[in-house]
Structures are given as C-alpha cells and as structure tokens.
Amino acid sequence: MAGAVIWGAAQAEVAPADVAWGEGNVIAESLSGTPGNAGEGAKIYAEKSLGNCVACHVVSNSDADFQGNVGPSLDGAGSRWTEEQLRAIVADAKHVFPDSVMPSFYKTSGYVRPGEGFTGKPAQEPLKPLLNAQQIEDVVAYLATQKE
Numbered sequence: 216m217a218g219a220v221i222w223g224a225a226q227a228e229v230a231p232a233d234v235a236w237g238e239g240n241v242i243a244e245s246l247s248g249t250p251g252n253a254g255e256g257a258k259i260y261a262e263k264s265l266g267n268c269v270a271c272h273v274v275s276n277s278d279a280d281f282q283g284n285v286g287p288s289l290d291g292a293g294s295r296w297t298e299e300q301l302r303a304i305v306a307d308a309k310h311v312f313p314d315s316v317m318p319s320f321y322k323t324s325g326y327v328r329p330g331e332g333f334t335g336k337p338a339q340e341p342l343k344p345l346l347n348a349q350q351i352e353d354v355v356a357y358l359a360t361q362k363e
Contacts, residue, residue, distance in 0.1 A: 228246065228247050228348045229244070229245075229246045229348060231306075231321050231322055231341075231344050232323060232324065232341070234246065234306060234307075234321065236303070236310065237299070239300075240300075240303055240310060240311045241297070241299035242302040242306055243299045245302075246302065246306065246348035246349075246351050246352060247347075247348035247349040247351070249349060249352065250352065250356065251353045251355050251356025251357070252352075252353050252356055253353070253356040253359070253360050254357075255350075255353040255356075255357075256354040256355070256356050256357025256358070257277065257357045259346065259350055259353055259354050259357075260272075260274065260279065260354060260357055261277065261279035265346065265350065266320065266345075266346060266350070266354055268289070268354070269281070269283060270285075271283040271286035271317070272285075272286045272288065272289045273288050273289065273290070274288075274290060274361060275288075275290050276290075286317060289358060289361055291362065291363035292358040292359075292361040293358060293360055293362045294361075294362045295363075298355055301355045301358050302351065302352075305346075305354050305355060305358070306319070306320060306321035306322070306351055307319040307320075307321060307322045318345060319345075320344060320345040320350075320351060321344045321348070321351050322344065323341035323342050323343065324341045
C-alpha cells in the first residue's frame with residue numbers, strides 16, 4: 216500500500232528546547248511519543264558510547280562490568296521516583312538538582328563554558344543531545360523496573 220497515510224494519536228518527538236517542565240521539576244509527557252523499552256534502556260545504561268550510566272552508578276542486578284560509585288545507587292530507582300521524575304533527571308539532572316555533576320543527556324544549549332583560554336574554541340550551540348528522545352524513554356523504562 217505505497218503512499219498510504221496512517222492517522223493516529225501518536226505524539227511527535229519533543230525537541231530538547233521544547234521540553235515542558237512541570238511543577239516540581241518533572242517532565243510529564245514522553246519525549247518520543249513512544250513507550251520506552253527497558254531492555255534497550257539496560258543496554259544504554261551499560262554502553263560506554265551511549266549513556267555510560269554505569270561509570271557513576273550501580274544497579275545490583277545488572278551484569279555490567281566496573282559499575283561506579285560516584286553517583287547514587289540506582290537500586291530501587293523505580294520505587295523512589297516516578298517516571299515523570301526519572302525522565303526529568305535523565306534529561307537534565309542539573310535542572311532538578313542544581314549541584315549535580317551528572318551530565319544533561321537531553322540538553323542542547325545554556326552550558327557554562329570556561330572560555331577559549333582553557334578549552335580552545337568551543338563548539339557552537341545548539342549542541343547535539345547526548346541521547347535522543349527514544350533513548351531517554353528507554354532509560355526511564357529501565358530505571359522504572361528497578362524496584363525495592
């Protein structure tokens with residue numbers, strides 16, 4: 216059925232600059248319009264070229280090697296935080312916790328730059344987000360499965 220158009224209530228992907236922050240620093244709506252896949256989220260958690268969450272966090276039931284201890288344990292994350300809170304933390308932890316050292320995975324502008332004298336010429340904003348909208352949803356789905 217070439218050229219067929221499928222109409223539905225699918226939500227379009229939300230661009231990083233258009234993320235709607237709700238009361239209490241949450242992101243209530245999916246960033247991708249598609250439910251997250253916990254299995255893919257587990258891969259992103261452990262993959263050094265993607266989320267690399269494992270560098271700072273530990274999930275006891277993960278088989279990822281060399282889990283970190285810089286950030287809080289993610290055991291029970293799905294019991295401690297709602298999906299809306301998890302989405303906000305993964306997308307832009309500094310928006311939720313201003314003193315956090317966790318990278319903002321879905322942010323493209325508004326970075327504090329030390330200047331050319333320290334880093335050379337910085338890339339021009341907007342930057343590409345570290346994870347795309349679906350990857351954020353996948354990580355949220357994975358973390359939501361981590362119950363106490």
